[in-house]
Amino acid sequence: MSLDVRDLTIRIDGRTVVDGVSFEVADGERVGLIGESGSGKSLTALAVLGLLPDGAVASGSVRVDGTEVIGAPDRDVARLRGRNVGIVFQEPRSSLNPIRSIGRQLADPARRFDRLTRRDAASRAIELARLVSLPEPEQIVGRYPHQVSGGQLQRAAIALALAGGPRLLIADEPTTALDVTIQAEILDLFDRLVSELDTGLLFITHDLAVLRRIADRAVVLQDGRLVEDGSVDDLVNRPRTELVRRLVESARATSWSTPTATPADSPDDTVDPDDRNGDAP
Numbered sequence: 001m002s003l004d005v006r007d008l009t010i011r012i013d014g015r016t017v018v019d020g021v022s023f024e025v026a027d028g029e030r031v032g033l034i035g036e037s038g039s040g041k042s043l044t045a046l047a048v049l050g051l052l053p054d055g056a057v058a059s060g061s062v063r064v065d066g067t068e069v070i071g072a073p074d075r076d077v078a079r080l081r082g083r084n085v086g087i088v089f090q091e092p093r094s095s096l097n098p099i100r101s102i103g104r105q106l107a108d109p110a111r112r113f114d115r116l117t118r119r120d121a122a123s124r125a126i127e128l129a130r131l132v133s134l135p136e137p138e139q140i141v142g143r144y145p146h147q148v149s150g151g152q153l154q155r156a157a158i159a160l161a162l163a164g165g166p167r168l169l170i171a172d173e174p175t176t177a178l179d180v181t182i183q184a185e186i187l188d189l190f191d192r193l194v195s196e197l198d199t200g201l202l203f204i205t206h207d208l209a210v211l212r213r214i215a216d217r218a219v220v221l222q223d224g225r226l227v228e229d230g231s232v233d234d235l236v237n238r239p240r241t242e243l244v245r246r247l248v249e250s251a252r253a254t255s256w257s258t259p260t261a262t263p264a265d266s267p268d269d270t271v272d273p274d275d276r277n278g279d280a281p
C-alpha cells in the first residue's frame with residue numbers, strides 16, 4: 001500500500017479543518033482528491049508529507065509505504081520525501097530554486113539517495129529531463145528556472161518529484177496555473193509517467209473534468225469531511241451528494257473542458273465513462 005490515511009484530523013488555531021478523513025492509494029493506483037476551495041485538500045496532502053504549517057496539529061494515522069508519518073520525528077519524515085513520495089505543486093516555482101540550474105537540482109536526489117558521482121548524477125539529470133519530454137535535454141539542464149517557459153518549468157518540477165524514484169506521486173492542482181493548451185500536455189505527461197513507472201498517484205483538483213482524465217477513483221472532501229468516494233465513473237454517473245452533482249454540472253458546463261476535448265464533446269454530451277481521455281469518437 002503506497003498510502004494509507006486513517007481518521008486524519010487537522011486542527012489549526014482550535015479550528016478543525018480536516019475531520020476524520022480516511023482513504024488509501026494502492027500501489028500504482030490513481031486516486032483523485034476533489035473538493036471546492038478550502039475543503040482541506042492541500043492540508044491533507046501536506047500532512048502526508050509532514051509539511052503542515054506552523055500551528056497545525058494532525059492526529060490519526062498516515063502511513064507512507066507502511067511508515068507512520070503522524071508524530072514521527074522530522075528527520076524520519078524528511079527521509080520519506082523524495083524517496084517514497086514526490087510532490088508537484090500548482091506553481092512550479094515553489095519546487096525549484098531560482099538560483100541553481102535545472103540540471104543541478106535534478107541531479108541532487110541521485111547524489112543524495114544513490115550516492116552517484118557528480119558526473120553520473122549529471123547524466124541522470126539529462127535522463128530525467130528526457131523522461132518528462134523537455135526539449136533538448138542536454139542543453140536545458142544548463143538553464144535556470146527563469147530561462148524556461150511555465151510549461152517547461154512544470155515538467156522540470158515533475159522530473160524533480162520523480163528523481164528519487166518514489167512509489168507515490170502527489171500532484172496538487174498541477175495544471176491550474178498553466179495555459180489551457182499546456183494543461184492538456186501536462187495531464188498527458190502525468191498519464192504517461194504513472195503508467196510507465198507504475199507509480200501511485202494522488203491528484204488534487206477542484207475540477208471533475210480534469211479528474212476524469214487522470215484518476216480511476218476519487219475521494220470527495222467538503223468542509224474538511226469525506227462526503228463521497230468511489231470510482232470516478234460512479235461519481236460522474238451516480239452522484240450521491242449535492243456537491244458532486246454541482247461538480248458534474250460545472251464540468252459539463254465547460255463541455256468537460258479537458259483541453260484536448262474534441263468537437264464531439266459538446267455540453268449536451270451524455271457522460272461516457274470510457275471517454276476519460278477526451279478522445280471520444
Ligand SMILES: Nc1ncnc2c1ncn2[C@@H]1O[C@H](COP(=O)(O)OP(=O)(O)OP(=O)(O)O)[C@@H](O)[C@H]1O
Pocket residue numbers: 012017035036037038039040041042043044053206
Ligand atoms: N496556514 C494556515 N493557517 C490557517 N488556516 C489555514 C492554513 N492553511 C489552510 N488553512 C485553512 O484550512 C482550510 C483548508 O485549507 P486547504 O488549503 O487544505 O483547502 P483546499 O481544499 O486545498 O483549498 P484550495 O483549493 O483553495 O487550495 C481552509 O479553511 C483554510 O483557510
